Amino acid sequence: MDAExxxxxxxxxxxxxxxxxxSLLDALRERIGNxxxxxxxxxGQCGACTVLLDGDRALTCLALAVAHDGxxxxxxxxxxxxxxxxxxxxxxxxRDAFQCGYCTPGQVCSAVGVLEEVRRGWPSHASPDLTxxxxxxxxxxxxxxxxxxxxxxxYVNIVPAxxxxxxxxx
Amino acid sequence: MTELLDPRAIGQALVRRDGEAxxxxxxxxxxxxxxxxxxxxHPVQATVARGRITAVDTxxxxxxxxxxxxxxxxxxxxxxxxxxxxxxxxxxxxxxFRGQLVGVVLAETSEVAxxxxxxxxxxxxxxxxxxxxTVDHPDLYAPEQVNAGHETDTAEGDVAAAMATAHxxxxxxxxxxxxxxxxxxxxxxxxLWDPAADVxxxxxxxxxxxxxxxxxxxxxxxxxxxxxxxVCPYVGGGFGSKGTPHANxxxxxxxxxxxxxxxxxxxxxxxxxxxxAGYRTPTIxxxxxxxxRTGRLQAIAIDVVEQTSRIKEFxxxxxxxxRMMYAAPNRRTTHRVAPLDVPVPSWFRAPxxxxxxxxxxxxxxxxxxxxxxxxxxLRIRNEPDVDPETGxxxxxxxxxxxxxxxxxxxxxxxxxxxxxxxxxxxVGTGVASSVYPTMRQATSDAAVRFEQGRYVVEIGAADxxxxxxxxxxxxxxxxxxxxVDDVEVRIGDTRYPVASVAGGSSGTNTWGSAITVAARExxxxxxxxxxxxxxxxxxVDQATKDEDHAAYAFGAxxxxxxxxxxxxxxxxxxxxxxxxxxxxVNPRTARSQLIGGMTMGLSMALHENSVWDPRIGQxxxxxxxxxxVTVNADVGDVQAHWLDEHDPFVNAMGSKGIGEIGITxxxxxxxxxxxxxxxxxxxxxxxxxxxxxAGLP
Numbered sequence: 001m002d003a004e005x006x007x008x009x010x011x012x013x014x015x016x017x018x019x020x021x022x023s024l025l026d027a028l029r030e031r032i033g034n035x036x037x038x039x040x041x042x043x044g045q046c047g048a049c050t051v052l053l054d055g056d057r058a059l060t061c062l063a064l065a066v067a068h069d070g071x072x073x074x075x076x077x078x079x080x081x082x083x084x085x086x087x088x089x090x091x092x093x094x095r096d097a098f099q100c101g102y103c104t105p106g107q108v109c110s111a112v113g114v115l116e117e118v119r120r121g122w123p124s125h126a127s128p129d130l131t132x133x134x135x136x137x138x139x140x141x142x143x144x145x146x147x148x149x150x151x152x153x154x155y156v157n158i159v160p161a162x163x164x165x166x167x168x169x170x
Numbered sequence: 171m172t173e174l175l176d177p178r179a180i181g182q183a184l185v186r187r188d189g190e191a192x193x194x195x196x197x198x199x200x201x202x203x204x205x206x207x208x209x210x211x212h213p214v215q216a217t218v219a220r221g222r223i224t225a226v227d228t229x230x231x232x233x234x235x236x237x238x239x240x241x242x243x244x245x246x247x248x249x250x251x252x253x254x255x256x257x258x259x260x261x262x263x264x265x266x267f268r269g270q271l272v273g274v275v276l277a278e279t280s281e282v283a284x285x286x287x288x289x290x291x292x293x294x295x296x297x298x299x300x301x302x303x304t305v306d307h308p309d310l311y312a313p314e315q316v317n318a319g320h321e322t323d324t325a326e327g328d329v330a331a332a333m334a335t336a337h338x339x340x341x342x343x344x345x346x347x348x349x350x351x352x353x354x355x356x357x358x359x360x361x362l363w364d365p366a367a368d369v370x371x372x373x374x375x376x377x378x379x380x381x382x383x384x385x386x387x388x389x390x391x392x393x394x395x396x397x398x399x400x401v402c403p404y405v406g407g408g409f410g411s412k413g414t415p416h417a418n419x420x421x422x423x424x425x426x427x428x429x430x431x432x433x434x435x436x437x438x439x440x441x442x443x444x445x446x447a448g449y450r451t452p453t454i455x456x457x458x459x460x461x462x463r464t465g466r467l468q469a470i471a472i473d474v475v476e477q478t479s480r481i482k483e484f485x486x487x488x489x490x491x492x493r494m495m496y497a498a499p500n501r502r503t504t505h506r507v508a509p510l511d512v513p514v515p516s517w518f519r520a521p522x523x524x525x526x527x528x529x530x531x532x533x534x535x536x537x538x539x540x541x542x543x544x545x546x547x548l549r550i551r552n553e554p555d556v557d558p559e560t561g562x563x564x565x566x567x568x569x570x571x572x573x574x575x576x577x578x579x580x581x582x583x584x585x586x587x588x589x590x591x592x593x594x595x596x597v598g599t600g601v602a603s604s605v606y607p608t609m610r611q612a613t614s615d616a617a618v619r620f621e622q623g624r625y626v627v628e629i630g631a632a633d634x635x636x637x638x639x640x641x642x643x644x645x646x647x648x649x650x651x652x653x654v655d656d657v658e659v660r661i662g663d664t665r666y667p668v669a670s671v672a673g674g675s676s677g678t679n680t681w682g683s684a685i686t687v688a689a690r691e692x693x694x695x696x697x698x699x700x701x702x703x704x705x706x707x708x709x710v711d712q713a714t715k716d717e718d719h720a721a722y723a724f725g726a727x728x729x730x731x732x733x734x735x736x737x738x739x740x741x742x743x744x745x746x747x748x749x750x751x752x753x754x755v756n757p758r759t760a761r762s763q764l765i766g767g768m769t770m771g772l773s774m775a776l777h778e779n780s781v782w783d784p785r786i787g788q789x790x791x792x793x794x795x796x797x798x799v800t801v802n803a804d805v806g807d808v809q810a811h812w813l814d815e816h817d818p819f820v821n822a823m824g825s826k827g828i829g830e831i832g833i834t835x836x837x838x839x840x841x842x843x844x845x846x847x848x849x850x851x852x853x854x855x856x857x858x859x860x861x862x863x864a865g866l867p
Contacts, residue, residue: 019282022281038195038199039356040355040794043440045793046354046794077194085193093186093189096186096759098189098192099407099766100635101192101406102354102355102406103354105193142802147801150354151799153766154762155808156807157762
């Protein structure tokens with residue numbers, strides 16, 4: 001069964017016909033042609049498909065497109081929409097926080113989401129004090145970024161990249 | 171001796187040229203190739219571990235709206251060559267392992283393709299299968315050779331006699347788990363068969379080598395090289411699993427040929443990769459060490475048992491590093507493999523050296539403990555003057571320097587005593603050596619052309635995240651004696667001159683040699699003021715090749731492990747490596763490769779385990795939720811350092827290759843540290859808490 005949904009992706013509105021089984025990820029990749037979010041597992045296990053969905057980081061492989069009619073989506077490509085890299089992207093370049101690049105757009109979107117979550121004061125499993133404002137310590141960043149697998153294992157570069165983008169001393 | 175390039179661009183920590191495209195996600199991987207109106211393919215897999223297909227009913231699948239074709243062994247084209255039985259997709263009713271390809275559905279959308287694949291009804295006459303590796307499996311045999319052309323068995327002196335008379339001996343059996351490469355980009359292909367075109371077949375494939383990929387496709391489909399183009403600008407990780415094509419590539423091409431003129435996309439699911447994309451065999455390693463009072467080895471032996479599939483032999487050279495690492499007058503290495511009803515094993519980062527530096531490096535730690543000698547010192551005392559395997563001198567060997575430098579950086583001398591407790595945590599440190607052979611492939615050409623004031627270099631090389639897009643221009647710039655910004659390198663396409671696979675840590679050594687030959691010829695022919703369009707092609711086989719030395723990269727890894735005294739939880743807060751790998755072309759990308767290898771070694775030590783269910787013949791934990799790989803929070807302070815090593819024998823860059831050495835030895839260092847912390851010797855990887863819990867003090 002098909003359905004029509006409207007998705008605003010990186011600032012552009014798309015009216016697309018999807019199968020009701022179509023994931024948000026496949027809607028982006030196979031219907032709209034935006035392949036910035038990657039498919040690594042299709043089961044919410046790797047994080048490669050992470051985008052900012054209405055402002056928060058989200059796994060698009062676990063979301064059905066029909067359930068997100070009207071959604072506003074920013075992919076890693078959209079973070080650099082004005083041609084200038086987002087500070088997180090620049091930090092990933094500066095720190096060589098990737099190799100093959102396949103998990104990278106998801107890592108970047110996730111990092112942008114993490115910095116916003118920290119700004120809002122959300123604690124994590126690694127927060128020493130659940131009532132205090134979290135700091136961008138190594139353990140905080142590593143914990144919050146652990147839903148994004150990197151098989152090239154750039155983890156020790158990803159943490160300082162996120163800290164750098166967040167303005168922390170790294 | 172080789173005339174080394176004068177390093178100007180070489181040695182610079184340049185930012186990746188493909189970096190911006192990767193952080194934006196605009197670098198296109200194989201499944202993402204922008205093609206008009208693609209069809210989507212979804213495989214059908216065997217649901218028995220051994221048997222014969224007796225009936226196929228595709229009617230329900232074909233009745234679905236949007237289904238374009240359903241191919242099985244009953245209607246698929248007959249392949250030109252079925253000699254490689256891994257590649258002989260849909261050619262017979264025989265099923266050799268669970269998950270083998272038995273069909274493929276082509277449809278207008280990926281959702282319909284998947285639904286239709288589920289709707290194909292395959293009936294089997296199931297047969298008894300045997301998929302469990304055991305150390306005394308009745309079908310164990312000695313292969314003619316093991317991977318990379320190594321001898322199956324070697325022997326020198328009398329190991330048994332040395333074991334009987336030595337001051338100290340270690341005789342233990344170690345094992346490494348079955349592990350799956352799991353690059354983050356699933357194996358994927360976009361293929362277009364257009365019989366009317368000049369080049370009828372175009373394959374956008376995720377591969378570690380477009381030219382070897384093309385050669386395999388040509389062989390299987392009976393095509394000439396000029397009828398096939400393979401394109402792969404970016405690879406989302408390979409780690410060996412994309413070094414040789416697997417059956418999915420042949421299925422994608424087969425599907426495309428059934429739908430002339432229309433591009434077909436076939437991306438394996440993560441789950442399918444556990445059946446079809448290669449893996450590292452489990453290994454069983456029986457070690458024997460004999461030493462005198464001072465720790466000098468009198469004998470060293472490893473007897474390896476591992477598995478292969480019944481349809482295609484792959485025998486990992488796990489015993490290879492034991493042949494050359496340490497001096498000892500009496501030596502033996504053997505390999506025996508059991509042919510099982512299992513998927514086809516293949517390359518996984520540092521085949522041979524990775525598992526083969528586990529048993530021996532843990533056994534050395536056990537010997538050091540028995541003798542009361544520091545494990546760093548024990549390794550230094552067994553440093554061989556020449557390569558024990560060939561008798562050749564080393565092109566350069568700086569293992570001892572790595573051990574010493576690493577020990578100093580790590581603070582080895584001040585390490586806590588055995589069983590040291592810090593609050594609820596037991597703390598220990600461990601060391602192991604690393605090694606990887608320095609290789610150069612026989613085939614690779616590079617073209618250098620002067621184009622609009624710049625130098626364009628073309629070679630069908632691959633960048634798996636290794637940095638080839640960035641590193642090859644550095645080499646070309648120095649070989650041409652121009653600023654690196656004046657060089658453009660184009661890779662990843664069979665339209666460019668032939669290139670070898672990105673494997674065996676040989677890419678930079680091989681392609682860089684070809685580029686250097688071409689650049690030097692270019693300068694010799696056209697001088698410093700070339701005209702537009704001036705071009706030469708150079709070949710790696712024109713580069714000086716040294717046959718008189720044994721060439722290896724070496725390293726030492728130091729791990730600090732904390733084991734929770736109550737729960738057995740294992741943490742590795744520090745993992746430091748020092749490597750001697752010749753000249754480092756780009757310190758930025760090199761560091762990433764080395765820490766990546768070490769972290770994957772940590773993953774092997776603590777997490778990775780494809781749990782085999784021998785009752786049904788498959789990996790039980792076949793996804794990334796249950797097949798654990800190291801995540802960000804598992805990683806502490808991982809550092810990679812290197813020594814400035816000048817080696818005039820390896821190649822014009824003086825480089826040895828760094829893609830694989832980082833994963834060798836890591837797991838042994840971790841296991842040795844766990845022992846120091848807890849007194850528990852875990853000999854079977856991975857080290858999970860259940861293996862330490864019962865023995866905790």
